[in-house]
Amino acid sequence: MPTLGQHRAKSFLSRLYNSGRVPHALLFAGQTGWGSLSLALDFARLLLCERPQVYSEDSGSNSELQIYCGQCNACIKTGHLAHPDLHFSYPTVGTNAVSTDYLKEWRAALGETPYFDANAWLQRLGAENKQGNITKEECNAIIKKLSLKAFEGRYKILLMWLPEYLGKEGNRLLKLIEEPPEQTIFLLVAENADLILPTILSRCQLVKTDALSDDEIAEGLQQERKLDANRARQIAFLAGGDFHQALQLADNPEHDDAAMFLDWLRKCWRGNGVELVKWTENFAKLGRENQKQFLHYGLHFLRELMAMIVTQNPEARLRPEELKTAQNMAGVLDFDKITQLVSMLNDNIYYVERNANPKILFLDTSVRINRILKDG
Ligand SMILES: [Zn+2]
Numbered sequence: 277m278p279t280l281g282q283h284r285a286k287s288f289l290s291r292l293y294n295s296g297r298v299p300h301a302l303l304f305a306g307q308t309g310w311g312s313l314s315l316a317l318d319f320a321r322l323l324l325c326e327r328p329q330v331y332s333e334d335s336g337s338n339s340e341l342q343i344y345c346g347q348c349n350a351c352i353k354t355g356h357l358a359h360p361d362l363h364f365s366y367p368t369v370g371t372n373a374v375s376t377d378y379l380k381e382w383r384a385a386l387g388e389t390p391y392f393d394a395n396a397w398l399q400r401l402g403a404e405n406k407q408g409n410i411t412k413e414e415c416n417a418i419i420k421k422l423s424l425k426a427f428e429g430r431y432k433i434l435l436m437w438l439p440e441y442l443g444k445e446g447n448r449l450l451k452l453i454e455e456p457p458e459q460t461i462f463l464l465v466a467e468n469a470d471l472i473l474p475t476i477l478s479r480c481q482l483v484k485t486d487a488l489s490d491d492e493i494a495e496g497l498q499q500e501r502k503l504d505a506n507r508a509r510q511i512a513f514l515a516g517g518d519f520h521q522a523l524q525l526a527d528n529p530e531h532d533d534a535a536m537f538l539d540w541l542r543k544c545w546r547g548n549g550v551e552l553v554k555w556t557e558n559f560a561k562l563g564r565e566n567q568k569q570f571l572h573y574g575l576h577f578l579r580e581l582m583a584m585i586v587t588q589n590p591e592a593r594l595r596p597e598e599l600k601t602a603q604n605m606a607g608v609l610d611f612d613k614i615t616q617l618v619s620m621l622n623d624n625i626y627y628v629e630r631n632a633n634p635k636i637l638f639l640d641t642s643v644r645i646n647r648i649l650k651d652g
Pocket of ligand 1: 345350
């Protein structure tokens with residue numbers, strides 16, 4: 277699929293390409309779910325394409341973009357992620373692991389969608405609660421690969437997804453990024469630029485991506501999942517600009533997070549111990565991804581509630597039954613209490629990702645929500 281939205285970054289990249297002076301190192305900064313990886317991959321394909329084309333955007337911006345043709349020899353190879361001059365590097369698990377050990381998984385993941393996140397990727401590798409990293413061995417492998425001549429004569433490209441996982445091993449690549457061999461281009465795709473060595477950052481041209489608009493997400497869902505316009509729009513509201521999140525929501529229609537969240541809040545409000553234990557036992561059976569999705573819904577609900585209170589506007593991006601609960605809650609919650617709830621749900625996402633015991637975690641959270649709701 278073509279990269280959704282990102283008009284600003286796309287036209288910036290087109291200008292770079294047309295200038296004939298593509299920098300040695302570019303850092304794409306933004307969530308993978310916004311499309312930063314997708315965009316970097318498109319740019320790599322453009323750089324290698326034998327017959328690039330001009331594409332006129334009609335979505336308001338009227339800009340002309342340089343795009344890959346999708347049909348030449350190089351495009352066919354890059355399309356299969358099998359071009360000899362396009363190398364990938366990404367977090368892996370296990371000591372001494374290098375990216376090519378997981379090339380099959382990488383191709384499968386990108387074949388499904390370039391919109392995923394680090395957690396989804398590491399789960400795919402069977403990481404459970406192991407941390408991913410980009411190892412010393414991988415850095416050495418990169419240095420070796422890039423010392424070879426380009427096979428097909430244009431560019432040699434290293435696309436590294438999540439260089440923040442390099443940690444201090446990044447020092448090994450400094451010299452290469454500073455004085456790269458001829459025709460070598462680094463495309464780094466980072467979610468959190470703060471975690472990258474400043475010495476690397478300072479050598480990169482920054483390409484910022486933005487959170488997607490609801491319209492862009494809804495359109496993407498209609499194309500990718502053939503959802504009807506209404507359902508696509510509902511999911512877009514919940515996805516917070518992140519297409520990975522949107523796909524997760526679209527692919528798990530069996531739960532109604534909204535109904536479950538409102539039910540949970542009512543039980544927390546009543547504070548009946550037996551009822552809360554029973555709720556957390558059922559909730560624990562849902563599995564980690566569903567629990568996370570539920571928490572993301574909760575954050576969306578609280579954000580809407582907060583906006584409703586701050587702007588004094590009773591309309592929010594919620595369905596009728598959610599809106600009714602939100603209006604009731606607006607009466608008992610103030611800004612400070614909602615902030616406390618938001619930070620608790622955010623913490624829980626972090627704990628769930630790290631395999632916390634859901635029964636203990638959510639029972640404790642339920643009790644704390646009860647205190648926040650009833651306090652004052
Ligand atoms: Zn091409």
